[in-house]
Amino acid sequence: MKIKKIMVNNYRLLKEMNLDLEDDLSLIIGKNNCGKTSLLSILNKFLNNSPNFSFDDFNIEFQDGLRDFVLQNTDLTSRGIYLKLFIEYGEKDDLANVSNLMMDLDPDNNKIILSFGYVLPDDKIDNLKADFNEYISKKPKPEENKKTIFNEFIKKEHGKYFKTFKKTVGYDLQTASINENRYIDLNERKISLDNIINFKIIGATRNVSNNDSNKTLSLLSSKYYEKTEESKKGLDNFKEFKEILCKTDGELEDIYGKLFEDVLTKVRKFGGINEGDSTIKLVSNLQHKELLGGNTTVVYEHNKEHLLPESYNGLGYLNLISMIFEIELILSDFRRENKEDKNPADINILFIEEPEAHTHPQMQSVFIKNIKELLKTESGNSDGTEFNLQTIITSHSSHIVSESDFEDIKYFYKKSQNEVIAKNLKDLKSEYLGAGEDAYYKFLKQFLTLNRAELFFADKAILIEGDTEKILLPAMMKKIDQEFPENMPLLSQNISIVESGAYSHIFEKFIDFIGIKSLIITDLDSAKKEPVLNNKGEQETYDNGNPKYTTGKVKVFEGNITTNASLKFFHGKRENLDYFLGLSCESKRLSKNKTTKNWETDENGNLMVIFQVEESNCNDEKYCARSFEDAFFHLNRKYVCDNIGNFPSLQYKKYVADQTKDVYTLAEKCIDKKPAFAIEILLNSKDTENGKMFGNWKTPKYIREGLIWLKNC
Known part of the structure; x- marks a missing residue:
């Protein structure tokens, strides 16, 4: 089961954006400010149940259209922000989680369309117009500043009128079109998507710095231990770790008794404690989780002789190691390792934003060469069963592009100041092959990846x-x-x-x-x-x-x-x-x-x-x-x-x-x-x-x- 296509309407620069996803890895590239972060943002809002929108999230043309609709009674061609996910399933997929989303019993129709939105419903239109008219009537010289006053009003009040929805809609296999009139409202039926889609992010702003007090990797090691403890607690090294902690507790209790003997004597004296009464005692209770988080340091071995703190390495190295730790944590979450009664979601999506941050070209190349194989190898449970994993990576790096599979690349192109479209490099291949220019395409692919990948940016x-x-x-x-x-x-x-x-x-x-x-x-x-x-x-x-x-x-x-x-x-x-x-x-x-x-x-x-x-x-x-x-x-x-x-x-x-x-x-x-x-x-x-x-x-x-x-x- 895979997400094959993402459609976004009226969200920031993504006015009408259709993005095809690859089964394993999709690399999204493009110049600055061309909508890559906006894609991450809208997916996160709807898939992680945090749809908090500001009016600036609406595409500018939609903002203008809404204003004209209220002020001049023009037609409103669209009602708001939309996200649609096109899911395809195969004969071997377990359909238990998605059966209540299916709209068609036709065995040839293997598509499920999830539709999300932040829209202006019919029953709120009159309220919006009436409330704005009341608002503007209280302003001095309203006729001179209608547009400004409307923008001021809607920025503060849009949440009263726009509502979110989550549903599955019909899909006509013959016409390859969506039927919005046939749908199942997931909110009304209290249908959760938790077991269908698990969406995780490694954002571009990662918690790495090289100041002396930074312990990013140490904290991540603690989180990694917490995630893997339950699933691996039967392993010998985990047992040995806990046994040593128990033994250390006993040794520390004897030392604590001597260290705090004076103050404990005074407590007994001032408390009027007699022999046989309850008294206090300092005991050691080393917790393995807290021990790793607060008392363990990740260091670098230098020339097999010296140990250097993690902050002594460059941001690029810190960033790379941090990402690997985060990927391991997320993969553990995808596996649901600490939840014995829960299986992995049907679709697991990992979104990595700009992995090249702080890293030099060689490190960027190594990352992209290895990440696909790492994710493929690790997308499985401890019992050997695999789970569906799709990875989306955004990048500005020509070095990452040069080491990527050409067919994985999605190019975000700014069609105008207010619109971005997504292009598949696979379509470019089809153009060359369709014209009988196979050799030209082969040359272009080699030339761009070996010499001039920066052309994309x-x-x-x-x-x-x-x-x-x-x-x-x-x-x-x-x-x-x-x-x-x-x-x-x-x-x-x-x-x-x-x-x-x-x-x-x-x-x-x-x-x-x-x-x-x-x-x-x-x-x-x-x-x-x-x-x-x-x-x-x-x-x-x-x-x-x-x-x-x-x-x-x-x-x-x-x-x-x-x-x-x-x-x-x-x-x-x-x-x-x-x-x-x-x-x-x-x-x-x-x-x-x-x-x-x-x-x-x-x-x-x-x-x-x-x-x-x-x-x-x-x-x-x-x-x-x-x-x-x-x-x-x-x-x-x-x-x-x-x-x-x-x-x-x-x-x-x-x-x-x-x-x-x-x-x-x-x-x-x-x-x-x-x-x-x-x-x-x-x-x-x-x-x-x-x-x-x-x-x-x-x-x-x-x-x-x-x-x-x-x-x-």
């Missing part, structure tokens, strides 16, 4: 071809920030830079999937396509009748096509060079058509694909480059020439000053090692007189256009 991305752009890009971003100081600097934004080579089109489904604003910097890659002619001057053909062509790279003004795979992909397989040369800056912004699955020109699109354009240099010479290197030479030939002795990686250095050699030749002949050339550009950079960095060379126009767009989008 970035606000923006830049995809570049190679090392030259990678080395120079931060400097070029700095130059843009200096030139346009308004808005947030590029270097202060959460931008991930990815080396995609000439394969940026492989990332297109992923870019669209996570909805990230992206800039692709690529090359025009001009070439000349010519027919292959035989001795008679006739065009040769292949066996299938198709004409033969030869293609070779040339200068842009000599070319007629582009060989760049990404440019052709994002522009509908076009290869005509004149088409690309004629595109305006705005026409390079794209969005994906959800119907055709093609990328189309859109000035408001989230993707911009840039390449070399015609521009004038300091000598007013116009030129369109084929690659970054000749674009740079065109603008900065004098800069390189003036510093030629500081460019040791360049070959044929005399070409740079030789005006008979064009910049295309310089790029082709002089640059042997592109990374070295890029580093030398930075080494020869100088500040301007007014303090602007990298002031003695210019950024090619196409890169400037792309970075300006990315900065402000």
Whole structure:
């Protein structure tokens, strides 16, 4: 028996959120403030019977709709906050606990829908409106401040009108839809969910610190003992522990008698106690539970010689050990080890929030690699029987993502300022496989997990071809920030830079999937396509009748096509060079058509694909480059020439000053090692007189256009 799906409506950013859960582990990731903690919060409120809501818990659109409903009598499309859990059971499951929740006797319908809510019922609507009208009538200038007064009123009084409910609702297997009109009210029938769902949390705010008095682990060891004592009291080590305590009690009583002899004599004297009367005596009564909690210290063995207190270790290590202790305690609770008459709940959910707190990358990787196996191994009773356990982990850690199963990942995407949706990475896999791009998906999966998992948490991305752009890009971003100081600097934004080579089109489904604003910097890659002619001057053909062509790279003004795979992909397989040369800056912004699955020109699109354009240099010479290197030479030939002795990686250095050699030749002949050339550009950079960095060379126009767009989008 498993929870297969969670639906949330109108709770904070979770306006309409559908989340599919995996049978074992679901890893929820996403940028800050995208609803991960809200999911934990609403599950805890309803599943642990603590549904205390504030008005701020309502989604903002619902708040506005409720206000308009009361003030202007508009329609109220929804009544409040909802949580639905889709439970599926199998033939081997014991249905004793859920039999009174089942709405359908159809053997093919193996779903139970639990519905929770905090809603405005019909019989409270008139009361709400009447009470508000009375409230506002007592305010000065009510007509001028209706919205403010309503917010003030509803924040204080919403609990009078909104009520919680807990029920199971019908599910139509044919239409795969919920029937709200068929339900069982669990509160009315006094049906408890305690034996059906057991929900436990390890929150992000854990009680760990490294001050000298901290004894977090010692206290947890005491709790662990309490949990396991009853289930393991027959074991030899538990018996031995208690026997030693009893023996110690006897020895301490003799010592206490000597230590307190004087005061006890005085008590007898002042109390007028005669021989044979009742008297007092100090006895030792060591309690194993209290002994572990208050008198035991967890220490660290250092070099097998020294014992160090737990507070001497870093917060990351404390946090990791603390989590392991807490997991053991929760697993013990799931097993119901101290409750002989109770079996584990049908479904046990462990929610771990941000396990990466205080831990370094290697520790994060080790945690996620081991947690799945640990939970699988430990999700059983001492008698060998297993219990159903589902784990939900939220994280901001790219290191945890990189060590996770791709199919376990759920991506929380902020669709708007007021709405978050959940996406399954399994759906992304289906998109690639459905398009026959199995190899692309395999590459993407390996690339993200091994190199660039931080893309999931970035606000923006830049995809570049190679090392030259990678080395120079931060400097070029700095130059843009200096030139346009308004808005947030590029270097202060959460931008991930990815080396995609000439394969940026492989990332297109992923870019669209996570909805990230992206800039692709690529090359025009001009070439000349010519027919292959035989001795008679006739065009040769292949066996299938198709004409033969030869293609070779040339200068842009000599070319007629582009060989760049990404440019052709994002522009509908076009290869005509004149088409690309004629595109305006705005026409390079794209969005994906959800119907055709093609990328189309859109000035408001989230993707911009840039390449070399015609521009004038300091000598007013116009030129369109084929690659970054000749674009740079065109603008900065004098800069390189003036510093030629500081460019040791360049070959044929005399070409740079030789005006008979064009910049295309310089790029082709002089640059042997592109990374070295890029580093030398930075080494020869100088500040301007007014303090602007990298002031003695210019950024090619196409890169400037792309970075300006990315900065402000």
